């Protein structure tokens with residue numbers, strides 16, 4: 001079985017601008033051996049002063065991604081000596097504040113329902129209703145070439161080879177029935193006691209079955225900012241206790257927009273001639289996420305709104321932010337393909 | 348699951364509004380051909396709209412046909 005997440009990446013990390021350059025240099029050293037990281041704080045200042053759209057800012061999103069991996073390992077800092085460095089955390093907090101500010105200003109949030117379980121679930125189902133019109137899932141099912149299908153797996157790999165981890169940050173940050181619901185979902189994500197059934201491990205088999213490298217980080221240089229933004233959004237929501245409403249809403253929206261597209265993804269890979277070893281991941285998610293979406297909408301998000309009424313607005317903000325950012329990512333991929341281009345980052 | 352469960356029941360079946368039945372606990376389902384269908388997960392969703400492509404399990408398609416389990420509320 002492919003063990004995701006513990007391999008050392010085959011490629012070194014490459015900076016995308018002065019901010020990530022500063023971070024990668026710092027990570028080569030030792031925290032005790034340095035003065036307060038003034039160059040880092042200056043680099044954060046400069047990056048934020050320069051940024052216009054954080055979601056598509058290659059330097060900022062890549063930097064945030066690397067910072068979050070300090071908590072999960074597998075890319076840099078093998079001994080974990082930088083994880084709790086105060087300067088890096090302070091810089092991350094400033095990047096997160098700017099990212100969150102942009103999201104709060106742009107994410108459309110629906111009218112708040114009554115803070116009751118059923119009403120919250122109903123609002124979430126309405127918000128996530130399958131929409132007609134062009135979609136990445138339909139493109140993949142009907143038209144994608146072999147190269148595009150592989151590209152899709154590369155785009156998915158930064159999150160999916162570590163599937164479910166960002167939402168797990170929320171477990172100790174929730175209490176009572178919403179925690180129980182989250183653990184019920186996450187246990188299924190992590191294989192319910194069977195290592196080979198972990199969704200990340202099933203996805204690694206898909207990646208390898210499609211002739212790609214399942215080593216975590218193997219394609220990092222190809223990943224565009226918007227794809228990192230989708231993952232960074234979850235990490236930010238999950239790691240900040242004040243945003244626990246948003247991570248609950250995020251997971252609900254994520255699960256509620258999964259079953260139906262996954263059927264299309266499976267159809268696409270079958271159309272291209274792949275067998276069960278490659279389609280298993282998508283087939284599994286049709287069934288799994290039809291379960292998860294019910295639990296996430298009612299027992300996680302709905303129950304949390306009842307237990308902590310002050311979080312209601314953030315539950316819907318998190319759900320809407322998930323939909324907006326993931327749609328930006330999906331549109332980027334589909335529009336690139338429709339224009340005959342690759343969706344991967346151009347270097 | 349979401350409330351106290353002191354009933355000691357081995358299996359709990361919960362209807363979710365406008366969606367499937369969620370089944371928690373060890374069950375074996377008998378398929379139409381008499382073959383056992385052993386769920387691969389601890390919690391399963393059973394289709395009750397009738398159009399799932401992976402029956403007896405729900406595949407989320409009920410959302411595409413606006414499946415309703417309750418009569419619309421009168422207001």
Ligand code: FES
Pocket residue numbers: 366367393394395396397398399404405406407408409410
């Ligand atoms: S109840 Fe979900 S597909 Fe039938």
